[in-house]
Amino acid sequence: MANIDDKPGFLITVDFSIEKPIYLQVVENIISLIAAGDLRTGARLPSSRKLSALLGVNYHTINKAYETLIRQGILAMDRRKRVEVRKVVQANLERPDAAWINRQKALIEEAISKGILKDTLLSTISDIVESIPGRDEYK
Numbered sequence: 001m002a003n004i005d006d007k008p009g010f011l012i013t014v015d016f017s018i019e020k021p022i023y024l025q026v027v028e029n030i031i032s033l034i035a036a037g038d039l040r041t042g043a044r045l046p047s048s049r050k051l052s053a054l055l056g057v058n059y060h061t062i063n064k065a066y067e068t069l070i071r072q073g074i075l076a077m078d079r080r081k082r083v084e085v086r087k088v089v090q091a092n093l094e095r096p097d098a099a100w101i102n103r104q105k106a107l108i109e110e111a112i113s114k115g116i117l118k119d120t121l122l123s124t125i126s127d128i129v130e131s132i133p134g135r136d137e138y139k
Contacts, residue, residue, distance in 0.1 A: 011029075012051070014029075014055055026055075026062060031074065041085050043084060044084045045085075048066060070083075072100075
């Protein structure tokens with residue numbers, strides 16, 4: 001567990017006992033912090049070296065997480081190599097990008113293959129959205 005920049009509320013945790021890769025756990029933690037409003041546009045994240053030391057993981061693991069989030073347009077790196085939360089562009093809110101749609105499609109296909117009905121799926125998505133702190137900013 002690590003607090004980003006030693007601030008409570010910016011907690012990132014990794015579980016070494018599960019099969020999910022550590023870098024994906026870091027990616028999901030950062031996305032959750034942004035969705036909850038704990039990390040806002042322009043918020044700087046610690047360097048890869050600092051976060052890797054805080055979490056007790058390899059520096060390259062954090063680099064991979066940051067690179068993944070940069071490719072997804074969630075984080076940005078400035079010319080001084082500082083990583084920060086990217087400004088949300090209104091156009092992104094109107095139409096998600098193809099990569100995001102493909103990830104959702106894969107989850108929906110998995111739900112269908114497990115026999116989850118459309119109404120149950122839609123209800124579950126609505127419940128998840130309602131459970132996320134900070135979601136009101138994105139209505």
